[in-house]
Amino acid sequence: MTAPAAAAPLLEARRLGFHRQDEPVFAPLDFRLHAGELALIEGDNGSGKTTLLRLLAGLLHASEGELRWRGAPWQRDTCAHEILFLGHQLGQKHELSPRENLGFAIGLHGCRDGITPQAALDEVGLGGYEDEPVRRLSAGQKKRAALARLLLQPAVLWLLDEPYANLDRHGIALINRLLERHVAGGGAALVSSHGVVGFHGGEPQRIRMHG
Amino acid sequence: MTAPAAAAPLLEARRLGFHRQDEPVFAPLDFRLHAGELALIEGDNGSGKTTLLRLLAGLLHASEGELRWRGAPWQRDTCAHEILFLGHQLGQKHELSPRENLGFAIGLHGCRDGITPQAALDEVGLGGYEDEPVRRLSAGQKKRAALARLLLQPAVLWLLDEPYANLDRHGIALINRLLERHVAGGGAALVSSHGVVGFHGGEPQRIRMHG
Amino acid sequence: MSAPLEHACAAMLRRDLTLAWRRRGDMALPVLYAVIVVVLFPFALGPDLALLQRIAGGLVLVTVLLAMLLALDGMFASDIEDGSLEQLVLAPQPLALMLGMKILAHWITTALPLIVIAPLLAGMLHLPAAAMPALLLALLLATPLLSLLGAVLVALTAGTRRSGMLLALMLLPLCVPVVIFAAGAVAAAQEGLPWFAPVAWLAAALILAVVLAPLACAAALRIALDS
Amino acid sequence: MSAPLEHACAAMLRRDLTLAWRRRGDMALPVLYAVIVVVLFPFALGPDLALLQRIAGGLVLVTVLLAMLLALDGMFASDIEDGSLEQLVLAPQPLALMLGMKILAHWITTALPLIVIAPLLAGMLHLPAAAMPALLLALLLATPLLSLLGAVLVALTAGTRRSGMLLALMLLPLCVPVVIFAAGAVAAAQEGLPWFAPVAWLAAALILAVVLAPLACAAALRIALDS
Amino acid sequence: MAKWIPLWLHKLGSPPTFYRFAGAVRPWAMGLALLFGVIGLYGGLVLAPPDYQQGDAYRIIFIHVPSAWMSMFVYAVMGVSGFIALVWRMKLAEVVAMESAPIGAAFAFITLATGSLWGKPMWGTWWTWDARLTSELVLLFLYLGVIGLYHAFEDRRQGARAASFLAIIGVINVPIVHYSVVWWNTLHQGSTVNIFGHSKMPWDMLWPLLAMTLATKCYYAASLCRRARTDILALESGKDWVREIAQAEAAR
Amino acid sequence: MSALSHFFAMGGYAGYVWPAYAVFFAVLIADSVAPRLRRRRILRDLRGRLARQTARERRSTSSTPAP
């Protein structure tokens, strides 16, 4: 079962656990994620999906177990530029337009080659709303504005917390399209979701949370 | 087609429209909702579902058309105590516990007979979290805490904006159960949603929004 | 079916007081702010006792009123953000009354602690004891007046992006007369003159405000939220 | 692949300045606050010109620093609420540098306007022209010092329920020496004495703070967000 | 955790072991504190002669100076253990740092109060804004800030880390308190006691002062042990050994 | 007697010396009592929690598990 050193998994969790006030939030987890793989995080409300994703993003510190990145212990500095985290809070400034918000994200994270913010906004279906303040967008449009980062930001691992919430059919299809393209291009993604995913690029790995 | 005066629809919209900066947010709408009926509001992101629900709740003023309540023109004072609105923002104080939040809602709106806040919290699956500050709940748990109001607050018409978002399977089933019971008891509900609804109490009316 | 009025009022008051207690760190902010001002002034002016004593009454008054103004800005902010103001507007209760309760809770949690420590602050600045009753009475009348008038303005700006500047701009002209009367009373007391007249003016204004301000506040809020 | 450092810094600065401009109503609040204080004081103290002149330097100084402190509390608040602080922490850029840029933007948007109107305020209170350079220099040194030190403390309280009181409690000991030195310089200048020494102390402290505070701020933020 | 930390320290780092260890140390420390305290007070209040300048008012020195030293010493301990807590995430260091803060605050408060009570007859004022007095006040505020920050967090360990950070930043104030009389010319007395070299103080005044110093040190150790034990109980309340203690105490 | 009152008079500084000592002892006693009370509270809370927990377990084992 052990992979050869050359094909070390992108991300590997070994009995990973997180405690709040000295109580474990979820049972210790073991999983591996290779490049080109998608994993779904499943679990009921309050089972710890968000907590796990924040842990993997580096916002929280594991209380027990180990996290490895490309075979070496996880370290913020080596993998910060390879991870993209999108949580319940979208990290958009409501006073700025989607375009301005993207501009800032690009300044911080850099930009993929061959795509412009305008093209990304068109692709997520916000053409025409580029210069509207985010405050004036509907719930789903806000989400789409945040999703545009997926297109622009160079990252290998996507950590998406309930990306489907608030989106309409087209929006859900959009996410699936983005995920398929990302995985086909050698990326990996961890996605938490309650809904039907309808992902066509192969059967994703499933990580079950028990709160 | 016109209903007799005795069975006037609970809510009736006649060429209802809302303008922002002199532009219509959605095409003029006509619909009727009788007691014991459920209506789904469908539409893509940004098509105006939230706007419509806020309009019906009385938070916004219609720019054109007419809104009638039990056959008479809609008036805040006559129907405020019959309408329950639950929007994207849940109206929960993060520093208070679910129980305290419910206590306030009861003080403001009164309470149905034969149910206590504790029973309502148990039913929405927050037993054990009654005294935790809402801030510490997960996204789905926050939603459930807000849904407990549906059980407690005496209201004929429910206006629910994407109630399914962030909920797990049990949560979705919970909402369907609540809706079925409400409708069977002579209530009415307008629900906006993108997802699969899986409502078993008959085929709901559908209101299509065109942004 | 719907809740009786006195229950609704009690629920409103209880909730806002509980919230203030939960956020007591924030609640203590105006008090600490006032203490900081009074502690810093002797440093900034040098330890000249007569000078401090001379400005004590005015300084305490202005400081307390400013500390209140600071807290005013947030009166509805968190309620707007989490949608509970919408729920209040939709509730089958007279909005003006509910807002009156909110204002009362706000006064209790911000102004009352300030009034309690005001004698202490005045003492630190060596205000003569003779002027103390005038100071307290002036504060007792001026602070609810400011709370009430401020609430109307805050409600008006609620729909905007919390424009603090607008608020300050509109409040300044309201503050000036209040400060003039209140400071007038304190100064008169400090010099041993009768100080009844300015206090009576304040009281009259307060009675008017108690009746009218909640109504105006409710109307302003309905206008501000309608977009 | 990842963005070059100077681009990231520019993006940070540009975003915060744009945001401040969009919320310019809030940005003007400290300035208005300072103006209100300076306008209200003559009313509260009575029109005694010599008295006003005597306290002018200290009053302007304390007012400006307090106005800054007021704005400090909100330095990271909105970024925490909407999750953009998380994104900043996760970005592959040195956090300390990014926070340094944020602090710079904060200083530009809150302190700079205050420094610009400070001569006006001092003039309104009839501060002698001889003391003006000392006042300006003291403000130019004291305000960034406060911004930097304050940012560290604000970062530490970022994970709590934004306890304003705690912040004030921790800030007070920092303010006292800053005010002592700054007011010392102004007072010396007003009396025609040399005022170089206190200003030199402020400058030295500022240099230290510029180097260390962003690092401390980054460390504090990482601790505060880890829950 | 780093390998160079000796094994016994590592063992002591386990909460139940430390709980028992602190329980064993505490009575001895408290006994020594009382012993030294009684000796020092007798020597200071009864045996030592009045000062030729200050009369009997100088007898405040026997509590003022030991408290002042303790306020600084405890801060140093807090800073060091805070540093260990931050770098190695060691639970016990967090406990020591956070439980030192209230004790240090108590000593800082005593210093300020006794100093004021001494200053009134000597300088004619309760308080002036001189450098040493101000920096000691800042020290008290720092203690209060640390305590407040610790309690402001919901997660106790996170709060401990944040407060430790603040404590470390505040360490710069300790040398300022000590050297303020050297760096600025002030009203407050300069150094008169020099333990290793030649003191300016006569021996029959000096030895009670040293006895009181030892007494306060021992008291700190005792108080810290008791507080740490309590805190460990709270932190480990989910563990079996704490439950046993709870049940045993109920039986009594 | 006079020696004792002489001692308590502290050469005219009694009003300063004794309050100083009083502060010293009052603060230190408060400091040592506080953790004792806190310990008692912690253990009481813990026993309450244990009692609730066992009651809940007994309830859940006696009643049939919910579907």
Ligand code: HEM
């Ligand atoms: C509120 C007022 C006072 C405060 C906050 C205060 C604070 C301190 C502090 C922090 C120390 C320890 C300094 C060190 O060892 O580095 C100290 C030592 C001392 N204080 Fe005070 N003090 C106050 C008033 C007084 C007064 C009024 C006197 C006597 C006239 C006095 C006499 C001394 C002496 C003799 C020492 C020992 C100095 C040495 O040998 O290092 N203090 N005080």
Ligand SMILES: Nc1ncnc2c1ncn2[C@@H]1O[C@H](COP(=O)(O)OP(=O)(O)OP(=O)(O)O)[C@@H](O)[C@H]1O
């Ligand atoms: N900030 C917090 N402080 C304390 N407890 C928290 C906090 N956030 C979440 N929790 C608790 O941790 C547990 C896991 O929460 P988490 O948000 O990870 O769940 P989730 O799987 O994302 O749920 P959902 O599907 O509802 O989003 C929950 O029981 C929740 O109450």
Ligand SMILES: Nc1ncnc2c1ncn2[C@@H]1O[C@H](COP(=O)(O)OP(=O)(O)OP(=O)(O)O)[C@@H](O)[C@H]1O
């Ligand atoms: N506060 C506002 N100010 C100005 N325009 C707004 C505001 N809120 C929404 N809009 C605009 O009105 C339109 C309808 O928005 P609404 O929120 O009603 O959509 P929705 O159907 O609820 O969408 P979603 O499914 O994304 O929640 C959108 O185009 C949106 O950009």
Ligand SMILES: [Mg+2]
């Ligand atoms: Mg979640």
Ligand SMILES: [Mg+2]
């Ligand atoms: Mg919507």
